[in-house]
Amino acid sequence: MVRILVVDDHAIVRSGLMMLLNGRQGMEVVGEAADGDEAIAQAQTLRPDVVLMDLSMPHGKDGLTAAAELKRSLPETAVLILTMHDDEGYLFRAIQSGASGYILKSAPHEELLAAIRHVAEGQAYLYPTATKRLMSDYLDKMKNGEHAGTYESLSDREKEILAKVAQGYSNKEIAEQLVISVKTVESHKSNLMEKLELRTRPDLVKFAMKKGLLTFD
Template structure:
């Protein structure tokens, strides 16, 4: 029996998921939470096999932070993200936070059930279009070659700006934290992207993930 904890800020979503999962032989919902803080408390108490985690929860701790904290507390509990965001940035941040899988809320019920069963055994699960994108990106990297020394060409300030961008902070937030102007942040960002051969914010996030620069402790 796979024991599942549901985490979503919408009560109607939790109710629907509970009905769907409890109707499937071999699955049982042992609890549900409306935010990350409640999820961590219940997980510590219930010790579920799988936590089905929403990312965007406006009250309390969000799904990314909750996932990172939960994996430190209960490393044997597998987190499956169920999100509306079909976006590489969210996907990579969820994986780095410790999630074992990522499924879209628009996915068919059968895919969700399959994902739960997969992560419960310790396997990873990504929704099909994400897997295809990652494979295409991998093949493109092989074709053009990677410059492993590029990161060392960044200044210390540029490395700081890269890390802040990758954690999801806006240029304004970065400027306030580093006590520099927004224009200076934009200049550093442009230099980073030029030196690393990157074009978009999601590209920066994926690069930072590979370099181990993302941190969800704060």
């Protein structure tokens, strides 16, 4: 029996997924959560085989941040990202977060069920066009001498926040300038530092200087 935790900020979506999954042989929904913080707490208590995780949730931790934390605290639990974002940037970030799979909300039910079974068995799952895109991008990076953890692996927002943090702005000041929440700034900052394998603000400043992100009059 595959034990599943469903995580989505929309109650109607959660209900629909629970009805679909509970009606299938060999699957059982053991819990639900509306944001990343709740998902982590529920997973630590319920120890599901698979966490079916929405990517974008406005309150609490987002799906990628929660996936990374679950990977560290519950390595035996597989995280399957279920999202509407058919976007290369999100795809790579999901993989880097430790998610076992990435599937679109527009996918047929049978494809979702197959994806859940795959990750529950310890396999990775990407929707078909994503696999082709991933391989193409990887080959391009190899050809250009790039690798994971480079500045180019950051999203545009992460690059923006990297520069502002290096310039000495606080999380609150960055949030006000970019008109986003402090939690969102903290999430982006955590993600970019993990991607670049940086641990402290001085490390971040040195990296920004090397990249020419800081200018001095």
